[in-house]
Amino acid sequence: MSSTNSIIPSLPLDKWANSFVDFITTNFSGMFDSINSVMTNVIGGLEWLLTAPPPLIMVVVIVALAWRLTSWKVACFTCFGLLLIISLNLWEESMLTLALVLASTITSLIIGVPLGVLAYRFKKVRSIVQPILDIMQTMPAFVYLIPAVLIFGLGNVTALLATFVFAMPPAVRLTLLGLQQVPETTLEAAEAFGASEWQKLIKVQLPLALPMIMSGVNQVIMLSLSMVVIASMVGAGGLGAEVLRSISMLDVGLGFIGGISVVIIAIILDRMTILGTYKNNTSNSTH
Numbered sequence: 001m002s003s004t005n006s007i008i009p010s011l012p013l014d015k016w017a018n019s020f021v022d023f024i025t026t027n028f029s030g031m032f033d034s035i036n037s038v039m040t041n042v043i044g045g046l047e048w049l050l051t052a053p054p055p056l057i058m059v060v061v062i063v064a065l066a067w068r069l070t071s072w073k074v075a076c077f078t079c080f081g082l083l084l085i086i087s088l089n090l091w092e093e094s095m096l097t098l099a100l101v102l103a104s105t106i107t108s109l110i111i112g113v114p115l116g117v118l119a120y121r122f123k124k125v126r127s128i129v130q131p132i133l134d135i136m137q138t139m140p141a142f143v144y145l146i147p148a149v150l151i152f153g154l155g156n157v158t159a160l161l162a163t164f165v166f167a168m169p170p171a172v173r174l175t176l177l178g179l180q181q182v183p184e185t186t187l188e189a190a191e192a193f194g195a196s197e198w199q200k201l202i203k204v205q206l207p208l209a210l211p212m213i214m215s216g217v218n219q220v221i222m223l224s225l226s227m228v229v230i231a232s233m234v235g236a237g238g239l240g241a242e243v244l245r246s247i248s249m250l251d252v253g254l255g256f257i258g259g260i261s262v263v264i265i266a267i268i269l270d271r272m273t274i275l276g277t278y279k280n281n282t283s284n285s286t287h
Helices: 002-007 013-027 029-051 055-069 072-087 091-121 123-138 141-152 156-167 169-180 184-192 197-226 228-232 239-249 252-286
Strands: none
Touching (some): 013 029, 013 141, 029 091, 029 156, 055 072, 055 252, 072 091, 072 252, 091 123, 091 156, 091 228, 091 239, 123 169, 141 156, 156 228, 169 197, 197 252, 228 239, 239 252
């Protein structure tokens, strides 16, 4: 071991990482406080929107949305699943989890879709973005939770940041893939009619890439839900906190009902995004 160390010098990468985090927390604390405040208000607003109405009213609204986007079968499952969550006394925890997932999904799409468009338009952006996405998807979540806790402290914002880093890559990758799959003949026809680059993007490429982009939305939602337990370890509430509490108490029943609630929400969101996109594409093709 000593002979190897004498040949290959030790690289103080851990010290460099600590120095970088110290530099950020010292010089950009005001900016991070502003981000913390904004994201806290966003999460709080979504949670209020989901919990302010009586639970049965929200069930009716979500079931109607599921019926409109998908089918009566999914609507029936949505109704049964949400009523089951109410009967398990986990409604508020489920709505907080849903608020975190929605906030993470919205943030991921606001940043991920434009980034995917830029990666499609510019090869240099693509060459920079792709390795960063690889790191975001493969780095263990606990590693970037440490600097996030140092910067934002414990709470929902740190959980949102961790969920965002873990869930955003599919939004970028599938937006890029959807744009790359647009037929060249379609683009040439748009150019023949005098469409500008912006008009081609808005009126041709993005609409044709929409099914792939919606698949990215679906993947972002599923990855966000998979982070609920890890998010609870940094102070986030919701169903993840119930599962974490069941682990600390070795309470199998509490963990089971918390896990079942996560599964119900995951199935509802999965069907609403995937089947809803398929239904809209079918109706558009018939017209």
